[in-house]
Amino acid sequence: ARQPVPPTERLKEIPAAVSAIVMKLLAKTAEERYQTAGGVEHDLSRCLSQWEVQCRIDAFPLGERDIPDRVLIPEKLYGRxxxxxxxxxxxxxxxxxxxxxxxxxxxxxxxxxxxxxxxxxxxxxxxxxxxxxxxxxxxxxxxxxxxxxxxxxxxxxxxxxxxxxxxxxxxxxxxxxxxxxxxxxxxxxxxxxxxxxxxxxxxxxxxxxxxxxxxxxxxxxxxxxxxxxxxxxxxxxxxxxxxxxxxxxxxxxxxxxxxxxxxxxxxxxxxxxxxxxxxxxxx
Missing domain, CATH: 3.40.50 (Rossmann fold)
Structure with a gap:
């Protein structure tokens, strides 16, 4: 139930984008996590290519290629x-x-x-x-x-x-x-x-x-x-x-x-x- 500490707060040299990916994977409600392995792979590959080219990783919107193949029912509670x-x-x-x-x-x-x-x-x-x-x-x-x-x-x-x-x-x-x-x-x-x-x-x-x-x-x-x-x-x-x-x-x-x-x-x-x-x- 407790929100985990972001990796970048534990270790300053971890790039913010990598930390954000980890936090998305650890999201409390299922619909806020990655829905496909392909979505995670795309974001990690983007991190890797940036790192290899410029030795740093700039922030970018996560999950752009994370398109689930099924309808998602949110875990959020409504009307209660x-x-x-x-x-x-x-x-x-x-x-x-x-x-x-x-x-x-x-x-x-x-x-x-x-x-x-x-x-x-x-x-x-x-x-x-x-x-x-x-x-x-x-x-x-x-x-x-x-x-x-x-x-x-x-x-x-x-x-x-x-x-x-x-x-x-x-x-x-x-x-x-x-x-x-x-x-x-x-x-x-x-x-x-x-x-x-x-x-x-x-x-x-x-x-x-x-x-x-x-x-x-x-x-x-x-x-x-x-x-x-x-x-x-x-x-x-x-x-x-x-x-x-x-x-x-x-x-x-x-x-x-x-x-x-x-x-x-x-x-x-x-x-x-x-x-x-x-x-x-x-x-």
Whole structure:
């Protein structure tokens, strides 16, 4: 989601035209990138011939020979300004008050619910906030917490890409917050082990106590990511297929915990969620 630094800003001797070609290749929306290999080849050949003749490359308009052989559908979102604004306003409220919020987006399949929420991702790039997303699966709703695990896997993979110096504060915060119960979260999100290392086994408890302990440790785990310096937007898609354990955990996060700086966004197909659906009963 973050805009990359142009090559010419990293290394002054890179010609501006070459830098512009790289940035066009890295454009966020597909229609702004080169559409054909021939288009890239033409621009690079033009750079090469200028360099060989005059040892410099003058700026020129890119993509003049980049003519696609198919119709392009733009990725830009149209006609959803009000919905996107509602999401951004909710996020701003969470930032200002700290109190967690739940925002639900409903509609038929294919109407663009996910696209609306993903507009938030573009705005939330660090340092403003963190964005994690997971999608419930019609055939996996008997696996507790699978979608939450998926969401936090993406966050942890982002941490693992950081330098050791940048990763150290996260390692310290996670280790300190989880204490002797880190294995519960490692079981849920195996990538965590790559950050905090091997964890001691946790004590056996009766089922109800074990569930309460899990919810407490999960709240602590989320609190590492949901902080005033980087609030967390957690997007859970296809809530019509959510599992009972995750539903209970979400209720716990939003009503019984002291967790702050969290906006939970859920999307569901309203034609598949009746008044008797567990989600509606819980709401």
């Amino acid at each position: 300004e009000r919905e996107v604004e509602t999401l951004l306003t909710a996020f701003d409220r969470v930032v200002l008050s700290g109190a967690p919020e739940l925002v639900l987006v409903s509609g038929y399949s294919g109407i663009g619910k996910s696209a609306v929420v993903n507009e938030l991702h573009k705005v939330l790039v660090p340092p403003r906030g963190l964005f994690a997303s997971g999608k419930f699966d019609q055939y996996k709703h008997d696996i507790p917490y699978a979608t939450l695990a998926q969401a936090f896997q993406s966050l942890l993979k982002g941490l693992l890409a950081k330098s050791e110096a940048d990763l150290a504060p996260w390692r310290e915060a996670l280790s300190e917050t989880l204490g002797p119960n880190g294995q519960l979260m490692v079981d849920l999100v195996p990538e965590l082990k790559l950050i905090i290392g091997d964890q001691p086994p946790v004590a056996e408890l009766p089922p109800q106590d074990a569930q309460r302990r899990f919810q407490l440790i999960f709240r602590r785990f989320i609190s590492v990511f949901a902080r005033p310096e980087h609030p967390l937007a957690l997007f859970l898609d296809d809530l019509q297929w959510l599992d009972a354990a995750t539903l209970d955990l979400l209720e716990d996060l939003l009503t019984r915990s002291d967790l702050q700086q969290l906006i939970l966004i859920g999307a569901y197909r309203d034609n598949e969620v009746t008044a008797a659906h567990p989600l509606m009963r819980k709401l």
